[in-house]
Amino acid sequence: DQQVKQNSPSLSVQEGRISILNCDYTNSMFDYFLWYKKYPAEGPTFLISISSIKDKNEDGRFTVFLNKSAKHLSLHIVPSQPGDSAVYFCAASARRGAQKLVFGQGTRLTINP
Amino acid sequence: DSGVTQTPKHLITATGQRVTLRCSPRSGDLSVYWYQQSLDQGLQFLIQYYNGEERAKGNILERFSAQQFPDLHSELNLSSLELGDSALYFCASSVDPGLSQPQHFGDGTRLSIL
Numbered sequence: 482d483q484q485v486k487q488n489s490p491s492l493s494v495q496e497g498r499i500s501i502l503n504c505d506y507t508n509s510m511f512d513y514f515l516w517y518k519k520y521p522a523e524g525p526t527f528l529i530s531i532s533s534i535k536d537k538n539e540d541g542r543f544t545v546f547l548n549k550s551a552k553h554l555s556l557h558i559v560p561s562q563p564g565d566s567a568v569y570f571c572a573a574s575a576r577r578g579a580q581k582l583v584f585g586q587g588t589r590l591t592i593n594p
Numbered sequence: 595d596s597g598v599t600q601t602p603k604h605l606i607t608a609t610g611q612r613v614t615l616r617c618s619p620r621s622g623d624l625s626v627y628w629y630q631q632s633l634d635q636g637l638q639f640l641i642q643y644y645n646g647e648e649r650a651k652g653n654i655l656e657r658f659s660a661q662q663f664p665d666l667h668s669e670l671n672l673s674s675l676e677l678g679d680s681a682l683y684f685c686a687s688s689v690d691p692g693l694s695q696p697q698h699f700g701d702g703t704r705l706s707i708l
Contacts (some may be wrong), residue, residue: 513694524596524684524699525637532694570637580688581627581650582697584637 484508486574487585495593500558502588504571507552511573515582516545516556519568528569550564561592597621600685600700608708612673615703619687625649626668626690627688628660628696632681643668672705685708 486505494500502516512533516526531538531545531554538545544557558565571585615666619626628640639652643662654660657675662668672679674679682704686697 515696522701524600524686524701525596526596527696527698528693530696558627562645571633572637576694581642581652582629583639584685586636 483586484511485571485583485585487569487571487588488520489588490586491589491591493591493593494561496563497560500556500561500565500590500592502556502558502569502571502590504554504556504585505552506554506573508575508583509552510572510575511583512576513574513580514545514547514554515574516543517570517572518565519570519587525570560588563582563592563594566590566592595699596700598685598687598698598700599608600683600703602703603701604704604706606708607675609675609677611675612671613675613705615670615672615683615685615705617670617685617687617700618669619660619685620698623687623689623698624666625688625690626666627686628664628668628670629656629679629684629699631684631687631702632678640670675707677707680705684697 515530516528519525547554568587572582574580599618625644627642631637640654642650660670682702684702686699688697
């Protein structure tokens with residue numbers, strides 16, 4: 482039972498354009514959502530998060546949007562840079578309880594010059 | 595640098611053996627989480643400790659156990675190792691699991707079972 486899904490295994494975007502990564506979840510108890518970026522041979526690096534009381538959170542070039550009714554979130558990166566090439570994981574947790582993270586399968590983003 | 599330290603980076607051993615993976619959380623973080631990343635399963639939650647006490651368990655095998663010590667570092671013990679235990683094992687830490695705070699990950703231990 483995959484509670485967090487990233488349906489696109491890979492995405493290729495031109496440098497300077499917008500990258501949009503998508504994530505769907507099924508568990509309505511999730512109320513905290515995060516995006517992590519992962520380079521080979523490194524651990525996931527926290528990028529940005531959003532609480533379920535918000536529908537948008539911005540941090541520099543990164544914006545996360547949350548649509549609770551659709552159980553969908555997205556990460557926008559503008560403008561995309563070559564250093565953004567990595568695997569991006571969406572994760573979700575429920576604040577009640579242990580707050581363990583449930584991860585999607587990841588999307589490999591490639592930024593082309 | 596996330597501030598979470600995991601040792602060793604790589605571990606190669608044989609079936610039936612036992613290994614210990616070590617994690618030092620970020621300064622000030624009381625909660626430690628262990629995750630397993632295998633090729634076909636993605637990142638899966640194993641177990642969580644908060645201030646020395648076990649807080650939650652995921653799909654952790656009975657052959658695996660963990661503990662968190664008074665200095666807050668944690669160890670994950672894997673015994674009677676099987677080929678399928680080959681994976682990346684990540685440790686993460688956070689300040690307080692009751693708050694909406696991100697978990698920060700170490701660079702993992704790559705375990706190879708021959």
